[in-house]
Amino acid sequence: MRADLSAPSTGGRTPTVIRLLVLATFVVILNETIMINAIPKLMDSFHIDEQAAQWVSTVFMLTMAAVIPVTGWFLQRVTTRKAYVIAMGVFLAGTAISAAAPTFAVLLLGRVVQAGGTAVMMPLLMTTLMTVVPEEDRGKVMGNVTLAISVAPAMGPVISGLVLQWASWQWLFLLVLPIAGAVTYLGYRKLEDIGEPQAGEIDWASVAFAALGFGSLVYGLSKFTPDNVLNPLLLVVAGIALVAVFALRQVQLQRKGSPLLDLRVLLAGTYTKGLILMSIAFLAMLGSMMLLPLYFQHLRHLSALETGLLVMPGGLAMGLLGPTVGKIFDRFGGRVLVIPGSIGITAALAGFTQISLTMPYWQLLALHILLMVSLAAAFTPVFTLGLGALPPNLYSHGSSMLGTLQQVSAAFGTALVITVMATRTESLKEAGTDAISAQLDGMRLAFGVSALLSVVVIIMAVLLPARTASNGHGHGAPQDLEDEVPAPELVKD
Incomplete structure (x- = not known):
């Protein structure tokens, strides 16, 4: 039996659950762009060239592309509160690893973990918003969400520029860590479950096809240069082929009611x-x-x-x-x-x-x-x-x-x-x-x-x-x- 899906009118106000999720999303998106100005300092600190240093951004983007396709399945299998705690907990762990990274490889690992948490937050925010806010109020509430998710990327490079004028690159993570921790604790205390999770096992073949397909596609696209066309092109073609296999797999799984990403x-x-x-x-x-x-x-x-x-x-x-x-x-x-x-x-x-x-x-x-x-x-x-x-x-x-x-x-x-x-x-x-x-x-x-x-x-x-x-x-x-x-x-x- 289906419950009543209509949400009570909010009078255009942003519900508390959305405010909490917006705050958390602001923090993780701010972190996504905060490393843009840190490339020169990373090169000096780890004695690497610019191409290697750019991986702090590339690996974040690759992880996001690989993880986000799984979030549709994930958000239907856990409660709102659990999804939030897992996402922010993973993000916090990644931030701590990055701040303490003794080598560049460990820093990249921290960025991968950070991106894994970040990938969940935006779909979680949008899914919850569409569930708890009635249709007649969605525009204004979505507008308030846009304020946070638009200002964060704009502020990231500015904040990093200011911090790096006076401190090392580690402080870009050390400053985010207590803020993210406070937001996580606040959400843990105040957040309430919006929906009841559904049962269903994960299809690991779909996870592999999604990760390899979207990862290859994004990585290949990010490596195109006039002097390097063939190898990125092969990666893009392989990525498209794997995404096509992923899509066919989802069509098959839809008959069972448990696709990883419902097409x-x-x-x-x-x-x-x-x-x-x-x-x-x-x-x-x-x-x-x-x-x-x-x-x-x-x-x-x-x-x-x-x-x-x-x-x-x-x-x-x-x-x-x-x-x-x-x-x-x-x-x-x-x-x-x-x-x-x-x-x-x-x-x-x-x-x-x-x-x-x-x-x-x-x-x-x-x-x-x-x-x-x-x-x-x-x-x-x-x-x-x-x-x-x-x-x-x-x-x-x-x-x-x-x-x-x-x-x-x-x-x-x-x-x-x-x-x-x-x-x-x-x-x-x-x-x-x-x-x-x-x-x-x-x-x-x-x-x-x-x-x-x-x-x-x-x-x-x-x-x-x-x-x-x-x-x-x-x-x-x-x-x-x-x-x-x-x-x-x-x-x-």
Whole structure:
């Protein structure tokens, strides 16, 4: 017998359980970007080259890509409180290992453990939000969530820049450790279980295919350079093949009701359109996040801290606009936000194709703020519309697939812009162009390719509905999709 899935109205307020999860997610996402400026100090401390030092970021991304596909299954098998304690406990262990790392190999191990905990937090937050917040209040609450998850990546490089001015790289972990510990304890004391876990054994073959497939795909994409195409390409092809095997395995397991990642989420048209939009928009965002620091530091000769301060206003604007975007969505629906937002993304990226060595900083700042604000206008409605199109028993799988494709998009966006920029730069240098002009032109072309891809975002935005159609079940999922997979009964508050 199915319990009543309708949630009581929150009056637009963010429930306590969501506030706790947002706080924890803020801490782990902040940590994801806090190592960006630490590469030079790691090179000195461990006597390694830059390529090796970059693994502190690469290994984190690889672990996220490998673990997130498992979270849909995991979140349906444990209580909210247990999932939270396990995720934050793993994150804390990874942070402690990293802080005390005597060798670079141990530091990488710590980053892997950290990423394992981080991978669970975002799907847990989104799944819980969609379960406890009624449809009419989701926009504003999702907007408040956007504030935290948008500000954290923007603050990471700035905080690391400040810390590294005065202290060693170990302090990047030592400062996070007590904060994460306090958040974990607070959540352990205050968090209540939202749903009742389902029984079901894990399919270890699926775990292996997911880890190897998505891991190979992300790693291959992250290693593309003009001088190194064949090996990364082989990794990408192998990754795609393994992901295809993983998908076929999930289709088989769906007949038994226990897939690792339930692909029936793709039967919901609104969710699939939102997934495409989010993936391309995330690709464009990560591409710009890679190119702008290179531009500021290599061509305008700014420090890492000055670069962080220049890009911080865009991230803050994106986050602070989140609650307002949520209110507009609740009142008018998604189209009034997503369509202008998608146009703004393309316009900002097109504007960056005009960068020069003398372009005023205020113009660069304005373009970056336009990009971030436009992404905020798109992300909150698309998250809400996409997940709202699913039945509650597929929320965790929908969140997991979204998180997985974000990692793949991040890797693809980075690989794309770096490869395009480097290829164009080398081509111009061979033709006799000076190095600085060649790199600048390469950056312009990379921004142009990102702008061209972002046109897909506009197309998907036009195809999205203003709201998820209600079917009388408290959400907008297709009735046949809901009936195929029984929803877990929820524990009443």
